[in-house]
Amino acid sequence: MFWQLDLVILTLVVFAGLGSLMVKDLLGAGILFGAYSFLMCLMWTVMGAVDVAFTEASVGAGVSTVFFVAAVFRTSRRTKD
Amino acid sequence: MEDIVQTVVAKYNYWIYITLMMMGLYAMIAKNNLIKKIVGMNIFQTAIILFYVSIGVKKGATIPIIKALHGHHEAINPAEYMNPLPHVLMLTAIVVGVATLGVALAFAIRVYNRYNTLEEDEILSQIRTKTEEI
Amino acid sequence: MKAIGFVIVLLTGGFLIYAAADFPGWGDPNSPASLHVSPYYLENTVEQTHVPNAVTSVVADYRGYDTMFETTVIFTAGVVCFFLLRTLLRKEPEDRLYRHVLTGVTIRVKEGKLPPSEEFERIDTTWTPHDLIIKTICRLLVPFVQIFALYVICFGHYSPGGGFQGGVILGASIIVYAISTDLRSELQRIREKTDALLSAFGVFLYAGTGALCLLLGFNFLDYHALAPILFVNRVMARSHGIFIVEVGVGIAVMGTMIWIYSVLASRGHYDEGL
Numbered sequence: 001m002f003w004q005l006d007l008v009i010l011t012l013v014v015f016a017g018l019g020s021l022m023v024k025d026l027l028g029a030g031i032l033f034g035a036y037s038f039l040m041c042l043m044w045t046v047m048g049a050v051d052v053a054f055t056e057a058s059v060g061a062g063v064s065t066v067f068f069v070a071a072v073f074r075t076s077r078r079t080k081d
Numbered sequence: 082m083e084d085i086v087q088t089v090v091a092k093y094n095y096w097i098y099i100t101l102m103m104m105g106l107y108a109m110i111a112k113n114n115l116i117k118k119i120v121g122m123n124i125f126q127t128a129i130i131l132f133y134v135s136i137g138v139k140k141g142a143t144i145p146i147i148k149a150l151h152g153h154h155e156a157i158n159p160a161e162y163m164n165p166l167p168h169v170l171m172l173t174a175i176v177v178g179v180a181t182l183g184v185a186l187a188f189a190i191r192v193y194n195r196y197n198t199l200e201e202d203e204i205l206s207q208i209r210t211k212t213e214e215i
Numbered sequence: 216m217k218a219i220g221f222v223i224v225l226l227t228g229g230f231l232i233y234a235a236a237d238f239p240g241w242g243d244p245n246s247p248a249s250l251h252v253s254p255y256y257l258e259n260t261v262e263q264t265h266v267p268n269a270v271t272s273v274v275a276d277y278r279g280y281d282t283m284f285e286t287t288v289i290f291t292a293g294v295v296c297f298f299l300l301r302t303l304l305r306k307e308p309e310d311r312l313y314r315h316v317l318t319g320v321t322i323r324v325k326e327g328k329l330p331p332s333e334e335f336e337r338i339d340t341t342w343t344p345h346d347l348i349i350k351t352i353c354r355l356l357v358p359f360v361q362i363f364a365l366y367v368i369c370f371g372h373y374s375p376g377g378g379f380q381g382g383v384i385l386g387a388s389i390i391v392y393a394i395s396t397d398l399r400s401e402l403q404r405i406r407e408k409t410d411a412l413l414s415a416f417g418v419f420l421y422a423g424t425g426a427l428c429l430l431l432g433f434n435f436l437d438y439h440a441l442a443p444i445l446f447v448n449r450v451m452a453r454s455h456g457i458f459i460v461e462v463g464v465g466i467a468v469m470g471t472m473i474w475i476y477s478v479l480a481s482r483g484h485y486d487e488g489l
Binding site: 006007010013017018021026029033036037044047049050052055056059060063064067068070071072076079080 | 113120135145167172183
C-alpha cells in the first residue's frame with residue numbers, strides 16, 4: 001500500500017525489538033516480544049502475504065508468548081543485564 | 082549525490098531488515114542472560130522471514146488467491162498476483178522457529194535447575210570453581 | 216565480549232549494506248524471483264488441482280515433500296522437550312496441600328490423602344484466589360474457538376488458512392482452558408499418552424497418504440492414485456488429497472503444542488503449573 005504506513009509500522013517494529021532486548025524484567029521482555037511479533041504480522045499483511053501473516057499471528061503472538069511466560073514463571077524474573 | 086539518495090529511498094525495506102538482523106546478532110553474542118539470547122535468536126529469524134517476503138512483492142498486484150472466473154478457461158495473467166513461492170518457504174520457517182523456541186526454553190529451565198541462575202558469567206564461574214576443586 | 220560483538224556486527228552489517236546495492240528494486244514485477252517457476256504455479260493451480268489458494272496448493276501438493284519433513288521436525292521437537300525435562304520416577308512421597316474453604320486455613324497432609332468433602336479443596340503450591348469472570352468466560356469461549364479452528368482447516372482451499380494455522384488455534388484453545396483453571400484439571404482430561412499419540416498419528420497420516428499412493432503404482436505423494444479409491448476424477452482427487460494431508464498436519468501440530476506447554480509449565484513433574 002502507500003509508503004507512509006510502511007514506514008510507521010517499520011519504526012514501531014524496531015522500537016519493540018529494542019525494548020524487548022533492553023528491559024531488565026524478563027516478563028516484560030516476553031510481552032514486548034509478543035508485541036513485536038504482532039507488528040511483524042501487520043507488516044506482512046500490508047505487503048500482501050496473508051497466509052504468512054495468519055501463521056505468525058497465531059504462532060508468534062499466541063503460543064510463543066505463552067511459552068515465554070511459562071518458562072519465566074519456572075525460572076527467575078529479574079536480570080542484571 | 083542524487084543517485085545515492087535515490088538508492089536509499091527506493092530500497093528502504095532492505096535497510097530495515099539489515100538493522101533487525103544486526104540487533105538479533107548482537108543480542109545473541111553479547112548479552113549475558115540466556116533468555117535475552119533466545120529473544121535475539123527469534124528476532125533474527127523474523128528478520129530473515131521479512132526479507133524473503135519482501136522479495137515477492139509486486140507493485141499493484143493482489144494476494145495470491147485466484148479470483149473465481151465465470152468462464153473457467155480465460156488466461157490468468159501472473160503479473161497481477163503476488164509471487165506465492167516465498168510465502169510457502171516462510172510458512173515452514175515460522176513453524177520450525179516455534180519448535181526451536183520450545184526446545185531452547187526447555188534447555189534454559191534445565192540449566193536453571195542445575196546452576197540456580199541464568200546469567201552466563203555466573204554459570205561459567207561455577208563451572209570453573211568445580212573443575213578447580215577436582 | 217561486548218566489544219567483540221560490536222566489531223562483528225559492524226563488519227557483517229557493512230558487508231550486507233554493500234551487497235544490498237545490487238538487489239532489484241522493491242516491487243519490480245520483472246525481478247528474477249518472479250520470472251521462472253512461480254508463473255507456472257499461478258497459471259496451472261486451478262485447472263490441475265481445483266484449489267484457488269495458490270499457497271495451499273504449492274505447500275501441500277507441488278512441494279509436499281518439504282511439508283512432510285517439517286511435520287516430522289515439529290513432532291521431534293515435542294519428543295525432545297519430553298526427554299529433556301520429564302522426571303518419571305518420584306523418590307520422595309508427595310505431600311498434598313488442602314485449604315479449608317470457609318476460613319482460608321491451609322493444611323499440609325504428608326503421605327496420605329483426605330477423602331473428598333465439601334469443606335476442603337486441593338490446591339497447588341502457587342495458588343491464586345478463585346476469579347469468577349475469567350473462569351466463566353474462558354469456559355464459554357473454548358467451543359467457539361475450536362469451531363473456528365476447524366473452519367480454518369477446512370477452508371484452506373479458498374481463503375487464507377490451512378493446516379498449520381488451524382492446528383495451532385486448536386492447541387491454543389486447550390491452553391487457554393489450562394491457564395484459566397488448574398493445569399491439574401486439564402491433565403485429567405487430556406492425558407500425556409493422548410498428546411503423544413495425537414502428534415504421532417498426524418505424522419503417520421501424512422506419510423501414510425504418500426505411501427498409499429506408492430503402493431497403488433504411482434509416485435510417492437502423487438495424489439492421482441487416490442482417484443479410484445475416492446470415486447472422483449483425477450483433478451478432484453488431488454484436491455481431496457490436499458485436504459487429507461492438511462488434516463494430518465493440523466492434528467500433529469495440535470498435539471505438539473499441548474505437549475510442549477504442559478511439559479514447560481509444570482517443569483517436568485506434570486502435577487501443577489501456571
